[in-house]
Amino acid sequence: MDVVVLIGRVLFVVLFLSSALGHFTQTDAMAGYAQSRGVPNPRAGVLASGSLMALGALSVLLGVWADLGALLLVIVLLPTTFLMHRFWSETDPQAKQGEMIHFNKDLALAGASLMLFAFFAHVDELGLTITGPLFHLR
Structure with missing residues (x-):
């Protein structure tokens, strides 16, 4: 079971690590897009969201306070979802x-x-992690 969870963690974080890399290697382009979506201080937002994604993904991948890492991903995803992908305000059907x-x-x-x-x-024995959880839900 430990190996299955590890494989799941690896597969889960690929998107976040590649996206974080894009935030750091294509900062200006991403900041321009964020600015077009009305994000205040877009360059700082791109760098901050890239940092949170990288930290969260590495935490989940390596199993270093993976619960905190997963929470960091939630923290970056929810605002991004509503700020960057406002489909309800698009007029072009494809967009x-x-x-x-x-x-x-x-x-x-x-x-x-x-x-x-x-x-x-919640789980006591995560297996194949470096640390246990930071939070304990019972």
Whole structure:
């Protein structure tokens, strides 16, 4: 079972690590897009969200306070979902559909991250982690 959970953690964080890398290597382009979506101080937002994604993903991947890492992912996903993917304000049907897909994906990932938080904070024997949970839910 430990190996299955580890494989799941690896697969789960690939998206976040690659996205965080993009936040750091394409900061100006991402900040321009964030600015077009009305995000205040977009460059700082891009760097902050990239940092939270990287920290959260590495925490989940390595099993270093994985519960906190999952919570960091929730913290970055929820505002991003509602600030960056406002499909309801799009007039072009293709843009609306694309934003709706991204909105639903981010919302689902936030839900999965919240479940991971609860899982890591509740299970005593996580296996194949460096530390135990920071939080303890009973």
